[in-house]
Amino acid sequence: MxxxxxxxxxxxxxxxxxxxxxxxxxxxxxxxxxxxxxxxxxxxxxxxxxxxxxxxxxxxxxxxxxxxxxxxxxxxxxxxxxxxxxxxxxxxxxxxxxxxxxxxxxxxxxxxxxxxxxxxxxxxxxxxxxxxxxxxxxxxxxxxxxxxxxxxAITSPYQAAKRANIQDGDIVVITGATGGLGVYMTQIAASMGAKEVIAIARNKEKLERSLEFGATHTISTQDKSIKDVRDEFRAYSKSKKLPSYGIKIFECTGTKIGQEISLELLTFVSKLLIVGFGTSKSEFMFSRLMAFDAEVIGTWGxxxxxxxxxxxxxxxxxxxxxxxxxxxxxxxxxxxxxxxxxxxxxxxxxxxxxx
CATH class of the missing domain: 3.90.180.10 (Medium-chain alcohol dehydrogenases, catalytic domain)
Known part of the structure; x- marks a missing residue:
């Protein structure tokens, strides 16, 4: 040397x-x-x-x-x-x-x-x-x-998974699941025993690939409103008889749309981990956190x-x-x-x- x-x-x-x-x-x-x-x-x-x-x-x-x-x-x-x-x-x-x-x-x-x-x-x-x-x-x-x-790209999602305390049987949702952080967040959630790892992103080809690397279901945001994405998630959850509470959401895009989808999916005793970096600002009624007894957690490195x-x-x-x-x-x-x-x-x- x-x-x-x-x-x-x-x-x-x-x-x-x-x-x-x-x-x-x-x-x-x-x-x-x-x-x-x-x-x-x-x-x-x-x-x-x-x-x-x-x-x-x-x-x-x-x-x-x-x-x-x-x-x-x-x-x-x-x-x-x-x-x-x-x-x-x-x-x-x-x-x-x-x-x-x-x-x-x-x-x-x-x-x-x-x-x-x-x-x-x-x-x-x-x-x-x-x-x-x-x-x-x-x-x-x-x-x-x-x-x-x-x-x-791998350790930051791992830290987020640790902060969320992913357990066997958890329901995990990942916005930006096909991006630089999301592809590893998906694999980490699966490796930690999540029962469902629902991948949300725009690109359908990348979403299809995610099914080979930990995702159990995919939702494309292409040509859909935030409510469309929410309704598709709820329909899938109902079809699989999944609980409507305790969901662990990982926002990996750092974009306004990714943040707003994640906030829309937040529900009772759920956690939202902010993993992706971005400069977008989103509006949110904080009283929903009180009503849901939910958490929004930032995680850095x-x-x-x-x-x-x-x-x-x-x-x-x-x-x-x-x-x-x-x-x-x-x-x-x-x-x-x-x-x-x-x-x-x-x-x-x-x-x-x-x-």
Whole structure:
């Protein structure tokens, strides 16, 4: 393993504009490592930062990308040469929030491509704190770059499933079930024993595919009103004699329509988990929460402690990755951002350095 003279990177120099450039390799502090990037996933959060002007903690120029797998090339001696997944949210591990077990929302957290200085995953290398890295001991033949999606696309839904306490026999509804988060939310819900996993999305072809990966029923939103979707869900529930209460809903789109469908389906002693990021605003009569004794729960990232068990689910093929990953060279980053922004991809793009 060799330390490079420079870090090669694709920087966002301003919203909507990327530039390939070289930056200095920083002096590593105690407890830090330098990771050679094997792959970095293109997340809708990155795309939102880039196109929609959502403010990052570090102002441009900075390198986006927080869904990273790679190899340690310098720093903590016991980790050099190890293959690792970098958690998308790196907590401080030294505050009351971290001590409470909610380190995923640590106020001092570092997030590559957002609040880790100028450093992100769309680069050849990245310096990161070593404490919470997830070491990959045996990939079982799966390419390391495929595991980049564990860093966010899989662990964030897993954290949501934990917050919802999915149990055997649960009724689960997923809006955006065919998207970058939803395809894994579906598999996770099924792996945790949900009796019904009802996938809601627009694209009928993708919905059909979801039946092979955990979904038990699908509802397409194409050419339908919110009430149409609600009525179709209720009709299916009645036909299957499912309870009209205790439903666990996961909103994975981050869109106004996805949020409004989820809120419309909320009922007695049910839970709605907000998993997808977006900037849309929705109106809701909060007294319904009181009347239903229901909950709306936000969930951000995932505590690093869950990463090893999520990785094991992937390696045991209880969560399948390969059918949902599209590997492309990092030099195609602009096209990858455009394709992701358009929202019609069948797979999540993971970019591999080719500087």
């Amino acid at each position: 060799s330390v490079p003279a420079k870090i090669e990177t694709w920087q966002m120099i301003e919203p909507g504009k990327l530039m390939r450039t070289s930056i200095d390799v920083p002096d590593l502090k105690a407890g830090e490592v330098l990771v050679e990037v094997a792959g970095c996933g293109v997340c809708h959060t990155d795309v939102g930062y880039f196109y929609d002007g959502v403010p990052t903690v570090t102002k441009p120029p900075l390198t986006l990308g927080h869904e990273i797998a790679g190899r340690v090339v310098a720093g903590v001696e016991g980790l050099i040469g190890k293959e690792v997944i970098i958690p998308a949210v790196l907590p401080c591990n030294n505050c009351p929030i971290c001590a409470s077990g909610r380190g995923n929302r640590c106020l001092k957290q570092a997030m590559p491509g957002n609040s880790l200085g100028i450093y992100g995953g769309f680069a050849s290398h990245i310096p990161v704190p070593a404490e919470d890295l997830c070491v990959v001991h045996d990939r079982k033949g799966l390419p390391l770059e495929f595991l980049a999606v564990v860093a966010d 995932c505590p690093p402690k869950y990463y090893p068990e999520v990785l094991q689910l992937v390696l045991d093929e209880k969560i399948k990755v390969a059918p949902f990953v599209d590997i492309r060279p990092m030099s195609q980053i602009e096209d990858a951002f455009k394709a992701s922004h358009a929202g019609n991809l069948m797979k999540r793009i993971v970019l591999t350095p080719d500087f």
